[in-house]
Amino acid sequence: MANLDPKTVYDRDGFYVARGVFTPAEAQTLREHFMRRRAEGPKPGDLGGNPKSGEKDPLNAYPRMINMHPWDETTNTLWQDPRLKDLAAKLVGDAVELKQTMLYFKPPGGRGQGLHQDCQYIQQKPLIGVWVALDDCDAANGQMVVVPGSHKLGLQEVTSADESKSFVGGQTVLPEGCREAGVPMAAGDVLFFDGFTIHGSYNNTTADRFRRSFIVHYVGAHAEKLVADEKKHMSYVRKQVLEKQKVGA
Ligand SMILES: O=C(O)CCC(=O)C(=O)O
Secondary structure, X not given: OOOOOHHHHHHHHOEEEEOOOOOHHHHHHHHHHHHHHHHOOOOOOOEOOOHHHHHHOHHHOOOEEEOOOOOOHHHHHHOOOHHHHXXXXXXXXXXXXXXXXXXXXOOOOOOEEEEEOHHHOOOEEXXXXXXXXXXXXXXXXXXXXXXXXXXXXXXXXEEEOOOOOEOOOEEEOOOOOOOOEEEOEOOOOEEEEEOOOOEEEOOOOOOOOOOOEEEEEEEEEEEEEXXXXXXXXXXXXXXXXXXXXXXXX
């Protein structure tokens, strides 16, 4: 079959994998850089550890970093890298602007993130996630999982996630007949996905392999505000938890 162009694939499936965007040497430099920054100690917005679990939760030592670009020059350069920004713009069909930057470490034994749509958090469209693999990723170390075609289904309802598998408390209620597909990637590959595409990841079940990824979210320069029904926004899961606590008090 003839190779389809990236935008055709993105529009059809809701995601596109660009192979070998960064060299193995660049991926290694980025891994080493972010491990050094993590070792410096807590950063604003860290998320993922469970202080109640003491040393048991590997995410205590490796919480997710967010919005590093104001204090980390490497991040501030990387989100503007034309290899990410130009393809993101081509895929959304508009110039793009930065929404957020993130770094997931997912150490051995680390939990994943329940399946979700990014527009269930960020109320703007078009929104595009750009996920740079810094390690080789497969099912064992918790590769990304997507639901092909789900970007065409609109926002779905949210519910609580199994927190033994997900470091966040909410997940999407999967529509009937949905098929999940793992996305194996090599360090340096980049996954681009639509803000409506259902995606997430499972636990890193390896004893010795990290699954690190650098992520940028961009919005279209002419993005519209989205107003999700209450039950389709992740804040609904938090509200339900607070309601239950009130009833139990
Ligand atoms: O890296 C993961 O496991 C999930 C990332 C994700 O959900 C995102 O980048 O929007």
